[in-house]
Amino acid sequence: MGVLSPRKSGRTAPEDEALLARVAAGDSSALETLYDRYARVVYSTALRILGTAELAEEVVQEAFWRVWRRSGTFQSGRGQVSSWILGIAHNLAIDELRRQRARPIQVYDEEDRPVLRDMEDSRIDVAGAALEEEQRRLISAALEQIPIEQREAIELAYFGGLSQSEIAARLQNPLGTVKTRIRLGLQKLRDILTAQGLQPLGLDE
């Protein structure tokens, strides 16, 4: 059952917000902590979306640079710091993906797996690593519980950067079907995750 109780899911939200407030005040060591906590998932997402280590690395750099520059724009109570950071990263990756697609020559092959350089950061943020593992387990389990076609549509949108019409064209399905799959799939994910105790906005009751 849920390892993630409501209190636990809210635990890191005030910590992250305190870190971000320090970033906004010009504290680069606070940015470094946020980097240690989230660069891995940012990098991995960018890698999945863009397919090459080089492009994924650029996304990581630019994303955390923006976190540094825009820390003052984060609105407390409107969601978690992690969602905000991952949103920035996702947008960057999808923008780059679309730029790549607009070029006449394809610069990456979707079938290629990138060569990952072996220089790994040592992970000293134990609490962060544990939370990351919890999130990973939660979302992976939830995705397995929704119908495969709903999952496929969601992943094509999120990791493939495709719009609903583009998904419909690619899968040769009616647009209405794709819209319904996305809506129902996300609704089901929301239901499963909140049943596991997830507080989407990180607000402790």
Next chain:
Amino acid sequence: MNEHPHDSLPAFALGALDADEASQVIEHVSACPTCRDDADVWGAIVALLPYSTPLHDPPAHLKRQLLGMISAAAATSRRAAHSRRLARWLGATAALSLAVTLALTLVMLDTRGQLDEDQRIMQFLAAPETVGKPLAPTSLAPGARGKMYMRLGGRQAMLLVAGLPQPEAGKTYQCWFASPPHQTWAVTLNLDRDGAARLFLDVREPLDKSTQVMVTLEPSGGSSKPSNAVVLAAQR
């Protein structure tokens, strides 16, 4: 009357709406607190999707480079502030030559999330003291159009461009702002797939009627000086 786009909010959070539908949702959500809260919840669900992908560590040098960039930027802004103080003491026109800085604080509009930014932008556009400066296309991009909105004497501007052809491989668009006798700034434009871009900018020097704006085609990565390939320019 604007119906609440409840059914579109999940796809909106996912970034799966087409551009025009996304714009409509943004417009609605910026004025509707209920839908904004709903959109936030969907955004939080979507933000878990990255954890479903295989996780790999980024290389160690990335962190070093990032922290290096941050301390370099801090040093640059201290130097720039020092130069400005010095220039005022010496007399502005002689001391400050045109210098290009790419360290604008800018906010790139996107169609997912950042909804309070959108509301701020809507308010900026609607404010009576905001003026718009149209940009006219050149023969290099006859279908392009653009407008720069700014508050006279203020430090904020918003640039909208549309109808630009996608730059060929190895090229990018750059937008230039010149406020003589002070500085020239440049920012790279990231076009969406419809050839449009929107930027909301905070700049260091106050903008005024004489601020010149133009968009040029440059090599990827940007240039420190504008090329001759002008695609859009402010009308005089």
